[in-house]
Amino acid sequence: MKALPEFKKSLIISLWFMLLTFPIMVIRVNTIEKVVEWRWRNMAFIGIGSFLLSFVWRYLLGRKEKGRKLAEAGSVEARPFSRRLLDEPRIYRPALAAVTLFVVAFPFLFSSYQTNIMTTALMYVMLGLGLNIVVGLAGLLDLGYVAFYAVGAYSYALLNYHFGLGFWAILPVGALLGVLFGILLGFPVLRLRGDYLAIVTLGFGEIIRLILENWNEFSFGPSGIANIPRPGLFGIQMSLNEATIYLYFLMIALCLFTIFVVNRLQDSRIGRAWIALREDEVACQAMGIDKTKTKLTAFALGATWAGMVGVIFAAKTTFINPASFTFLESAMILSIVVLGGMGSIIGVILGAFILILTPEYLRAFSNYRMLLFGMTMVLMMVFRPQGIVTNVRRIYKFRARGRDGESSQA
């Protein structure tokens, strides 16, 4: 019987909270009538509330512990629920069809405001997938990812301003500049790991932002660059609404492209090298993997996507200034990766939608947005540190064994 001590602990916690919050929640000095009000009812609420919360918290922790023990004993099915769903063609085919239909119909069913939000979410999907290469696969904690995003955005804005180059010409340039800056950041941090790497990348992100903010001749400083043209389509004139829809489909296509490429990279010799680097750097080198090359490709290929999304961002908002590329943005993208599940493509997509769309649709709670955000993150880290979707290692087929036959893996 574990219930009684749990009960006692929760009781102590609630008493402690009542005591702690006593001065602010119970006592109020009414300066006009010069009396002290005693709000005992508040105290009761806090007592009951903290008691219930702590009880539920303990219950969940206990359940998690039990689950972990079961998993260690090997009595739990190793494959998570999401994976089993995906393996069942009767479920995922109709689901895929429904999602496709919804995605195609979306801009025609909803207002252009909604389409705009969705486009933003898709941009974050791409950013998340890009950062996922660096953080999720290669295990290099990059807190300055937004720098590459800024590089992309400014490359479009500036090249357009000075040379009048169009969106489609700059999109690959943005990607290439992303690669270039990825390598530029990669070189000095080759020897760094963990916290040190995080700090240096954080600094890098800030350096780029501060340069953009202060080098007026180059970037027009805080006033930013306006009148950036939207993406064109063979010179067709589009209304604002049409342009929104066009950008939406463009984003869908680019997202699909990103997913395709990232998926292939992940499942390749290079992807495996990234994961090995994340798992054990020394052993990875001892197996003949060139650390320098592997890290640089991770930084470069991660930054590519940020560079591309940057170009799109500039084209979408038609105005950019350094304020769009603060550390908060990096933190947001990192949260998407962590919340969704490091190394999992579906996880990152889900993470991006959750983190970008919920604040938009829950405007009523906008005052509590950061509070809820922080709370969700803390809860996730306690109860599901691996993210919403766990990355499952691939099972390979080979001819040496009858795997493709009757003894296919259950």
Added chain:
Amino acid sequence: MDSVLEVNGTTMDFGGLRALHAVDLQVRQGEIAALIGPNGAGKTTFFNCVTGIYEPTEGDIFISPPGGKRRRINGVKINRTAELGMARTFQNIRLFPNMTVLENVMIGRHCRAKAGVLGAILRGGGTRREEQEIVDYSYEILVKIGLADQVDELAKNLPYGAQRRLEIARAMATEPFLLLLDEPAAGMNPRETEALEELIVRIRDEEKISILMIEHDMKIVMSISDRIFVLDYGEKIAEGTPAEIRENPVVIKAYLGEDVNA
């Protein structure tokens, strides 16, 4: 017999600490050599020098792969020495815990494959064939090592003895001519040790891989090694066949201490 590894007068200093002092050692083609010595004698430092984790302060290290050119490898980086054909395991197991057993071995194939970024994205016929070869080759090694039943298991879920064997499998995937095993029997029970003994001999005989191992388990050292090198305080104090080493008074002194009556 030809030496595949030749270490001449290698000294390794860490600041004021001399971890290795003028060590000479040769591993001949097709032999099992053992490196023994009390704790802190510099055995693992020696391994780190040879595989390129450290660059020795003095001395020369030569390798001559069978059928290849003799070359000096001082200061060659660790991933290059692996490419050149020296694979190692680690004293405290260093697997990739969240990758499957098969993937761990596949990482060993990395340096023998060449698909690049573009190849990975386009995934043409060549890349696909190469991938399949990596998978098949890795699986074959796992069959040889005896881990074929656990290919899809995560490495961290393997029992201790199996993890040690997986490290050997991963090292073998790099197609080495010389395998450096750092305490392969550490933490194994007697039955696992026996299986390991048999495995090491088989690797030498069937795969024609020469072996240099650090080991504390004297039973395995004495029964399978062709030659033994003894290190103490960073210096080589003896070398010879197991029988010679067993009788060597210097070695006995290093291990058991001075005889009071002598």
